[in-house]
Amino acid sequence: MAKYSRVSGSVGLITLQNPPVNALSAAVRQGIVDTVERALSDPKVKSVVICGQNGIFCGGADIKEFGSNMSGPPLVPMIHAIEAANKPVVAAIEGSALGGGLELALGCHYRIAHSKARLGLPEVTLGLLPAAGGTQRLPRLIGVPAALDLITTGRHVTAAEALQLGVVDQVTDHSTVDAAVKFAQSVAGKPLDARRISTYPCPRPSDLDALFEGVMEKVRQSARGAIAPVACVQAVRAAATQPYTQGMEREKELMATLFTSGQARALQYCFFAQRAVSRWSMPNGARWDTSKPRPVHKAAVIGLGTMGRGITVALAQTGLSVIAVETQEKQLMEAKQAVSGMLERGAKRRGVAPALDRISYSRDIQAVADVDLVIEAVFEDMGLKKKVFQQLASICRPGTFLCTNTSALDVDHLASQTHNPELVVGMHFFAPAHVMKLLEVVYGPRSSPQAVATAMQLGKKMGKISVAVGNCPGFVGNRMLKPYMEQAFFLLEEGATPELVDRALEEFGFPMGVFRMSDLSGLDVGWRVRKGDGLSEPGAPSGQPARIRQGRRYSPLGDLLCEQGRFGQKTGRGWYQYNKPGSRVARSDPWLHSFLEGYRARHGLVARRIDNQEVLERCLYALINEGFRILEDGIAAGPEDIDMIYVFGYGWPRHRGGPMFYAGMVGLGKVLERLEHYHQAHPDVPYLKPCSLLWRLVASGSPPLHKWREVIKKLHSQL
Numbered sequence: 001m002a003k004y005s006r007v008s009g010s011v012g013l014i015t016l017q018n019p020p021v022n023a024l025s026a027a028v029r030q031g032i033v034d035t036v037e038r039a040l041s042d043p044k045v046k047s048v049v050i051c052g053q054n055g056i057f058c059g060g061a062d063i064k065e066f067g068s069n070m071s072g073p074p075l076v077p078m079i080h081a082i083e084a085a086n087k088p089v090v091a092a093i094e095g096s097a098l099g100g101g102l103e104l105a106l107g108c109h110y111r112i113a114h115s116k117a118r119l120g121l122p123e124v125t126l127g128l129l130p131a132a133g134g135t136q137r138l139p140r141l142i143g144v145p146a147a148l149d150l151i152t153t154g155r156h157v158t159a160a161e162a163l164q165l166g167v168v169d170q171v172t173d174h175s176t177v178d179a180a181v182k183f184a185q186s187v188a189g190k191p192l193d194a195r196r197i198s199t200y201p202c203p204r205p206s207d208l209d210a211l212f213e214g215v216m217e218k219v220r221q222s223a224r225g226a227i228a229p230v231a232c233v234q235a236v237r238a239a240a241t242q243p244y245t246q247g248m249e250r251e252k253e254l255m256a257t258l259f260t261s262g263q264a265r266a267l268q269y270c271f272f273a274q275r276a277v278s279r280w281s282m283p284n285g286a287r288w289d290t291s292k293p294r295p296v297h298k299a300a301v302i303g304l305g306t307m308g309r310g311i312t313v314a315l316a317q318t319g320l321s322v323i324a325v326e327t328q329e330k331q332l333m334e335a336k337q338a339v340s341g342m343l344e345r346g347a348k349r350r351g352v353a354p355a356l357d358r359i360s361y362s363r364d365i366q367a368v369a370d371v372d373l374v375i376e377a378v379f380e381d382m383g384l385k386k387k388v389f390q391q392l393a394s395i396c397r398p399g400t401f402l403c404t405n406t407s408a409l410d411v412d413h414l415a416s417q418t419h420n421p422e423l424v425v426g427m428h429f430f431a432p433a434h435v436m437k438l439l440e441v442v443y444g445p446r447s448s449p450q451a452v453a454t455a456m457q458l459g460k461k462m463g464k465i466s467v468a469v470g471n472c473p474g475f476v477g478n479r480m481l482k483p484y485m486e487q488a489f490f491l492l493e494e495g496a497t498p499e500l501v502d503r504a505l506e507e508f509g510f511p512m513g514v515f516r517m518s519d520l521s522g523l524d525v526g527w528r529v530r531k532g533d534g535l536s537e538p539g540a541p542s543g544q545p546a547r548i549r550q551g552r553r554y555s556p557l558g559d560l561l562c563e564q565g566r567f568g569q570k571t572g573r574g575w576y577q578y579n580k581p582g583s584r585v586a587r588s589d590p591w592l593h594s595f596l597e598g599y600r601a602r603h604g605l606v607a608r609r610i611d612n613q614e615v616l617e618r619c620l621y622a623l624i625n626e627g628f629r630i631l632e633d634g635i636a637a638g639p640e641d642i643d644m645i646y647v648f649g650y651g652w653p654r655h656r657g658g659p660m661f662y663a664g665m666v667g668l669g670k671v672l673e674r675l676e677h678y679h680q681a682h683p684d685v686p687y688l689k690p691c692s693l694l695w696r697l698v699a700s701g702s703p704p705l706h707k708w709r710e711v712i713k714k715l716h717s718q719l
């Protein structure tokens with residue numbers, strides 16, 4: 001909808017009305033067409049202002065409409081009609097002007113923005129391109145390199161940057177609508193020919209071919225198989241090389257391919273899933289909308305290793321007072337220096353003052369007595385964590401939330417060390433904690449809804465995508481990683497190389513394959529866990545075959561590498577070799593290849609040819625199968641939670657939507673059939689046995705992902 005009024009005698013004021021972001025739904029587009037026509041035909045109106053209600057200009061096309069048959073007036077002719085108007089039209093931009101919202105503003109003759117407004121063409125993040133003339137008008141207005149940057153990254157710019165680039169004509173700190181109305185009065189009757197961006201020649205850089213080749217190369221590398229960024233470059237190239245009308249044709253043609261693509265569906269799913277995970281629920285019925293978080297002003301971090309330092313930085317940058325505790329003097333000094341450095345670098349990047357004085361450091365754990373919330377981040381050792389929790393229980397004032405940063409340990413067991421287990425939750429950060437967007441908030445059976453709500457809200461304040469999950473070994477992310485890595489090890493035993501497995505996964509879109517990732521995070525991390533689980537020697541009972549543990553197939557390859565001191569990048573050797581310890585450039589290692597050959601020979605294994613499809617099916621379907629088990633167990637409330645954990649924490653390519661979405665795209669029947677096939681071939685691998693929820697979903701006709709919760713509910717009610 002759009003409201004029309006006449007203000008200051010001669011200005012037609014059109015207000016977009018579609019809360020919460022004034023998205024350009026069919027009704028809004030119809031409203032704009034009608035009100036523009038009305039303003040242009042009213043002889044008393046000399047100029048027009050377009051604004052949005054509730055302090056936001058427009059969040060772009062209505063993404064919810066994309067899946068359905070789009071009705072109502074299309075954007076392109078609507079914007080052309082505005083640009084062609086014989087009365088000046090001014091866009092008054094408050095809040096956001098994004099996507100179709102900015103394209104609408106680019107069709108206006110003038111743009112005035114509030115200093116706090118943000119502008120951008122984020123269509124690429126939804127698997128699309130700005131197809132309402134954005135790829136053709138923006139380069140004509142601000143030049144090809146700047147337009148390429150905004151369109152291929154989708155980044156939002158501040159009003160100040162928009163002014164500097166020439167996207168807007170004026171920035172105000174006061175009422176944008178008042179400023180726009182005044183401005184509209186001042187330009188009434190003035191010639192408009194020079195204000196119609198589509199008529200501008202596109203500035204043609206002298207090194208056009210080199211420029212586009214360079215950008216295309218960069219985009220291909222960072223897009224990891226995403227098609228929209230490539231199409232964006234092609235569309236802008238059309239603006240730079242062809243007349244406007246032909247450029248618009250090219251824009252339309254490219255958009256037609258993107259619009260119906262699986263990647264666009266996946267990315268749009270991610271947009272909504274990212275928001276849906278904040279509406280958490282627990283199996284006991286507690287929910288985000290009925291649980292009130294408690295404010296947290298002062299927090300403490302215990303243990304200043306890599307994780308503790310990152311968490312301290314993230315809390316301080318959020319504006320909290322932080323008490324950072326490390327009992328070892330040397331560690332404390334090193335941590336203080338490292339944290340200050342991280343804060344200073346972050347502040348420099350964001351153009352703000354570093355939050356150094358928000359942190360006080362102490363060697364004495366008693367210093368945390370009066371904080372609202374503690375995050376324990378000591379070494380991943382249950383004995384040590386238990387001791388810390390016992391201390392915290394006696395030091396902290398009543399009501400203090402006690403959180404543990406653990407990647408796999410039993411949160412409930414830690415809660416039992418305190419007098420108030422309802423105040424205990426897990427906060428599983430990902431390294432580096434001040435950079436990575438994911439936070440798993442882990443509730444135990446005794447965690448109170450308020451504790452969960454408080455941790456979720458704190459995560460949000462820290463700029464994290466927080467996902468509430470139940471307590472089980474590995475929670476969601478690491479639990480699903482286990483079958484994925486296990487399959488990768490088995491593939492090596494059967495004839496693959498780390499290079500082959502990694503290449504298949506990287507071509508799928510992961511930034512790093514499983515072995516390069518393992519080298520980066522350190523092979524000793526998994527080794528320690530396997531030792532703790534009694535899997536790796538010497539915990540395993542003597543006399544059992546080397547490749548069987550606890551009655552199932554086991555690959556000791558990772559353990560054998562660790563026994564050789566090959567911990568990955570930090571030792572300069574792992575699944576690959578590196579120039580020196582700490583170096584990041586992985587090189588193929590002939591030693592590893594002959595080690596694998598020797599290993600196979602020792603165990604009577606005959607190497608066979610393994611192709612990309614098998615790598616993907618075995619690694620990914622085993623991981624997905626565990627995802628279904630997690631849903632079945634009620635550890636994650638819905639598939640969106642799992643998908644966002646994988647997209648934000650584990651490098652799952654966003655344009656593939658997350659593992660559960662991907663399973664739906666592949667077809668649940670196909671995933672089931674391939675798992676059955678592999679399980680028949682490897683009956684000693686329980687992770688390959690399709691779980692009952694997958695069977696049930698297939699039996700109920702493979703419903704779309706948004707209907708899975710109904711099937712899960714039914715399954716739970718029958719248990």
Ligand SMILES: CC/C=C/CC(=O)SCCNC(=O)CCNC(=O)[C@H](O)C(C)(C)COP(=O)(O)OP(=O)(O)OC[C@H]1O[C@@H](n2cnc3c(N)ncnc32)[C@H](O)[C@@H]1OP(=O)(O)O
Nearest residue numbers: 020021023059060061062063064096098099100101122275
């Ligand atoms: C014909 C094809 C043409 C395509 C051109 C396009 O315009 S594509 C769309 C391009 N626009 C965007 O990508 C903007 C998406 N929105 C945002 O980035 C942000 O929502 C915002 C506008 C910056 C506001 O952020 P804020 O944090 O304040 O709010 P939320 O993100 O939580 O959003 C509030 C609710 O509004 C829903 N929503 C937001 N944008 C749209 C949209 N364009 N279409 C439909 N719905 C949108 C969002 O889902 C939230 O809804 P909830 O139900 O509360 O989750």
